[in-house]
Amino acid sequence: MISVEEYNLAVKEYTRRIFRFLYKSLRDEEAVNDLVQDCYLKLWQNKDSVDPQKVKAWLFSVAYRAMLNYVKAHTRKVPWQEDSHAPAVFQKNEFDTRAILEKALNELPALQKSILLLRDLEGYEYKEIGEILGISEAQVKVYLFRARQKVKNYIKELTNVL
Numbered sequence: 001m002i003s004v005e006e007y008n009l010a011v012k013e014y015t016r017r018i019f020r021f022l023y024k025s026l027r028d029e030e031a032v033n034d035l036v037q038d039c040y041l042k043l044w045q046n047k048d049s050v051d052p053q054k055v056k057a058w059l060f061s062v063a064y065r066a067m068l069n070y071v072k073a074h075t076r077k078v079p080w081q082e083d084s085h086a087p088a089v090f091q092k093n094e095f096d097t098r099a100i101l102e103k104a105l106n107e108l109p110a111l112q113k114s115i116l117l118l119r120d121l122e123g124y125e126y127k128e129i130g131e132i133l134g135i136s137e138a139q140v141k142v143y144l145f146r147a148r149q150k151v152k153n154y155i156k157e158l159t160n161v162l
Contacts, residue, residue: 001047001048001049001050001052002043002047002048002050002052002055003052006052006055007040007043007044007047010040010043010055010056010059011040013056014055014056014059014060015036015040017060017122018036018039018059018060018063019032019033019036020121020122021060021063021064021114021117021118021121021122022035022036022063022066022067024105024113024117024121025067025071025110025113025114025117026067026070026071031070035063035066035067035070036063038062038066039059039062039063039066040059042062043055043058043059043062054131056128057128057131057132060118060132061131061132061133061134064114064132064133067110067114068110071110100155100158101151101155103154104150104151104154104155105117105151107150107154108147108150108151111133111135111143112143112144112146112147112150113147114133115129115133115140115143115144115147116144116147116148116151118132118133119140119144126140126141126144
C-alpha cells in the first residue's frame with residue numbers, strides 16, 4: 001500500500017523520467033503530459049495494490065502500455081500523404097546527427113525502441129527493464145542487441161549515401 005507521502009515522492013522522483021521516456025517515442029508534448037497524468041491517476045487508483053518498493057517499475061510499465069495504446073489509436077488517424085513513403089534525401093553538410101539518430105530510433109519496433117531508451121537513455125538494468133515491460137531479462141538483452149544493430153545498420157546506410 002502506498003501512502004500519500006510515498007505517492008508525492010514518486011511524483012517528484014519519476015515525472016521527468018517518464019515524460020522523457022514517452023516524449024522520445026511520441027514527440028507530442030501535449031499527449032505526453034496527458035499520458036503522464038494518467039499514469040499517476042492510475043497509481044493513485046491502485047495505491048492499495050502497488051508495492052511501494054516497485055513504484056518506479058510499475059509507473060514505467062503503465063507508461064509503456066499507455067504509449068502503445070496511444071500509438072495504436074493515432075496511427076489509424078494519420079492522413080495519407082502522397083510523398084510520405086519517399087525517402088528523405090540528404091545532401092552533404094545538410095544533416096544533423098541528432099535528427100539521423102531520431103530517424104533511426106523511429107524505424108525500430110516499439111518494444112525495441114522502448115528497451116533501447118530505457119537502457120541507454122534512462123540507465124535501467126536489464127532486470128528492471130524486464131519488470132517494466134513484462135518480459136524476461138534474456139529477452140531484454142536480445143531485443144536490445146537487435147535494436148542497436150538496426151540503428152547501426154541504418155546509420156551505415158546513410159553514410160554510404162553521403
